[in-house]
Amino acid sequence: MSKSNAPSAKVLGTLRNIGIIAHIDAGKTTLTERILYYSGKIHRIGEVHEGTATMDYMPEEQERGITIMSAVTSCRWDPCMINIIDTPGHVDFTIEVERSLRVLDGAVGVFCGVSGVEPQSETVWRQSEVYAVPKLAFVNKMDRLGANFEAVLTSMEEKLGANPLAIQYPDGEGQDFAGVFDLVTMQRLEFDQKTKGVDYTARDLTDEESDRLSSWREKLIEVAGDEDEEILDLYLSGEAVPVAKIRAALRKATLARKVVPVLVGSALKNIGVQPVLDAVCDFLPSPLDVPVAAGVNPVDKTRQSFAVSHKEPLSALVFKVTLDSGRKLAMMRIYSGKISAGDIVFNVTQDTPERVARLFRLHAGRKEKIDCAFAGDMVAAAGMKFARTGDTLATQDAPILLEQIADYKPVISLAIEPRNAAEGEKLDEVLDKYLMEDPTLALRRDEDTAQIILSGMGELHLEVIQERLKREYKLEPRVGKPQVVYQETVTKQGRGSGEFHRELGEVTHFGAVDLIVEPLDRDQGRDIVFEVPLEEWPAAWIEAVEDGISDGLQSGVVRGYPVQDVRIRVSGLRRQEGESSPVGYRMAAAMALKDALGQADPKLMEPLMWVEISVPEDFVGEVVGLLGSKGAKIENMIDRQGQKVVQGLAPLGKLFGFSTDLRSSTQGRAGFVMKFSRFDVLE
Numbered sequence: 001m002s003k004s005n006a007p008s009a010k011v012l013g014t015l016r017n018i019g020i021i022a023h024i025d026a027g028k029t030t031l032t033e034r035i036l037y038y039s040g041k042i043h044r045i046g047e048v049h050e051g052t053a054t055m056d057y058m059p060e061e062q063e064r065g066i067t068i069m070s071a072v073t074s075c076r077w078d079p080c081m082i083n084i085i086d087t088p089g090h091v092d093f094t095i096e097v098e099r100s101l102r103v104l105d106g107a108v109g110v111f112c113g114v115s116g117v118e119p120q121s122e123t124v125w126r127q128s129e130v131y132a133v134p135k136l137a138f139v140n141k142m143d144r145l146g147a148n149f150e151a152v153l154t155s156m157e158e159k160l161g162a163n164p165l166a167i168q169y170p171d172g173e174g175q176d177f178a179g180v181f182d183l184v185t186m187q188r189l190e191f192d193q194k195t196k197g198v199d200y201t202a203r204d205l206t207d208e209e210s211d212r213l214s215s216w217r218e219k220l221i222e223v224a225g226d227e228d229e230e231i232l233d234l235y236l237s238g239e240a241v242p243v244a245k246i247r248a249a250l251r252k253a254t255l256a257r258k259v260v261p262v263l264v265g266s267a268l269k270n271i272g273v274q275p276v277l278d279a280v281c282d283f284l285p286s287p288l289d290v291p292v293a294a295g296v297n298p299v300d301k302t303r304q305s306f307a308v309s310h311k312e313p314l315s316a317l318v319f320k321v322t323l324d325s326g327r328k329l330a331m332m333r334i335y336s337g338k339i340s341a342g343d344i345v346f347n348v349t350q351d352t353p354e355r356v357a358r359l360f361r362l363h364a365g366r367k368e369k370i371d372c373a374f375a376g377d378m379v380a381a382a383g384m385k386f387a388r389t390g391d392t393l394a395t396q397d398a399p400i401l402l403e404q405i406a407d408y409k410p411v412i413s414l415a416i417e418p419r420n421a422a423e424g425e426k427l428d429e430v431l432d433k434y435l436m437e438d439p440t441l442a443l444r445r446d447e448d449t450a451q452i453i454l455s456g457m458g459e460l461h462l463e464v465i466q467e468r469l470k471r472e473y474k475l476e477p478r479v480g481k482p483q484v485v486y487q488e489t490v491t492k493q494g495r496g497s498g499e500f501h502r503e504l505g506e507v508t509h510f511g512a513v514d515l516i517v518e519p520l521d522r523d524q525g526r527d528i529v530f531e532v533p534l535e536e537w538p539a540a541w542i543e544a545v546e547d548g549i550s551d552g553l554q555s556g557v558v559r560g561y562p563v564q565d566v567r568i569r570v571s572g573l574r575r576q577e578g579e580s581s582p583v584g585y586r587m588a589a590a591m592a593l594k595d596a597l598g599q600a601d602p603k604l605m606e607p608l609m610w611v612e613i614s615v616p617e618d619f620v621g622e623v624v625g626l627l628g629s630k631g632a633k634i635e636n637m638i639d640r641q642g643q644k645v646v647q648g649l650a651p652l653g654k655l656f657g658f659s660t661d662l663r664s665s666t667q668g669r670a671g672f673v674m675k676f677s678r679f680d681v682l683e
Helices: 028-038 059-064 091-101 119-130 149-160 207-227 229-236 243-255 273-283 421-437 459-473 539-552 582-599 617-629 658-665
Strands: 015-022 071-077 080-086 106-112 135-140 164-166 168-171 179-182 187-191 200-204 260-264 294-296 303-305 315-324 327-336 338-340 344-347 352-355 358-363 366-370 372-374 378-382 392-394 412-417 442-445 452-456 487-490 494-504 507-519 526-530 566-574 602-615 633-640 643-651 671-680
Touching (some): 028 135, 080 273, 617 643
Parallel strands (some): 164 260
Antiparallel strands (some): 187 200, 315 327, 358 378, 494 507
16 A cells, blocks of 8 residues: 555545354354455455364464464455454463454444344454444354344344344244345345355245334334435335435444444355445444544543544554564554554553554455554564564654553463473563463463463363464473463551661661551452652652552462452651661661561452353253352353253353363253453352
């Protein structure tokens, strides 16, 4: 892309940045494959079950049949250019969805026609609501036994709090599923299986079909009429309502997130995919339709934002960092301005200049080199040494710091030992690369055993890392059993004092600190407050006290885990003329903190997991008993499609091997999903 073809407002209006989001196995990747095939981006349909899906390009994804890494691609569907992120559905890779939603303008939620809204569907949907992302829904797998379109709409209302609006209706369900009724045009769409659904025709409805769909059509007209009164007037007077007018009204309602247009089909059977692309163009926003990305000026801390235009100063967010043949690739969303290959940009988060050596447009595992990228686009840059997930890129003379991507705390860890010294050096280097790619991984060294402790979001997450070590770098270190990651907190107020007075390197250092520790509500993090007059104390000493407290909070007094959900109030400082120093105050603060934590009734917090089990009614007793033996607290029991669904909270430490126990006690007839809820003290 060169300067001469910088996008005009009209071109920007036809750009769509969308994500495909859903629960695992709802058919996201299968849908994306068809989108790429019908748009001419690929010339052969890959299948997830065959390990040939374009977007699942990692060997681990092809073997397991799941999406692990978000994959970015683009395609053209006249009149739009569509950037697509295919996100994972497994709970262990929630961060991949989170950082994708942060940079998307719209999303397509995919739901299984049989299972409806499942736990991870809820998670990603609620994440998208945090970022106010307008959405469409595609009810997939309507050819499966037990598919029920209306039940899916009901579950969207009840579980997601969504307002689904059917703009299509299935012609039959399960083995009787034969086609799609379009409620906007009042036509029946028929997809030719001989051409893998490439050719499809639309015919007018029969009188019998029109009567059958009249209530659904009325609801659609009612919603459109709320946005444009003329539509309702035309409909009530018996006149034909122009299709373009209905689409414009539905677009307005979708962008305002008043409704979620719902389409229907079977991606695997090549039915209903092209209308999804049409709906993306018709109803989802362009970069011009969403609020501008706001941030702060890092110099004077004022709020600021730039319009979506290549003529404005640069603002871009790095939403993912990955390694390609050992070289770092930073994937970014450009909100304003432009970037050219060879440019020097300013990494505002890291406070350092970066050189953009090369720019690429991505297609899953492949790259297409480009010269320049503009506001509204999503591209990858090579050559940036310091970029991390969540960093803001701007220009040095017009800096802006965009809101960072949410942080996730690891909940499970395992010990790793290299087999020899040579493997140890290589292992350190490789794990550093994985940490750069994945912000949900954490690494520390156990001082007593010198083992590497690797922490992640779940057993599958850490399994995939082990497989990648073996496949990509031929590394097979010894690995311990997965262990729960704990945190510590306090349950009451505690006071502590610390005094450091020692000669170090022929220089005497002094510092004395008094402080108070008190509990905060869950997920409130840490808060350090100074109750001493700051103007009376050198800034270096105050900073040293803060550093000493921050360091001390990394290792609590119960079992040495990080301390969370506490407020530290520094209530007093004492000085000694000629001997007070930053070193003294740093050490004294750490001593005072340890003293106060010990007085504040410290407790271990462990990860609690939200567990949802679908099971036939005959086995409910076994499931309740099993959950009780795992220390779970049952929160809810509901009926869903002829099955009982048991929901509850359970400590992660007691859930290792739970899926095996569940299969044994229910003769393999139970479905099991869990996701991280929070860290908390067990009663």
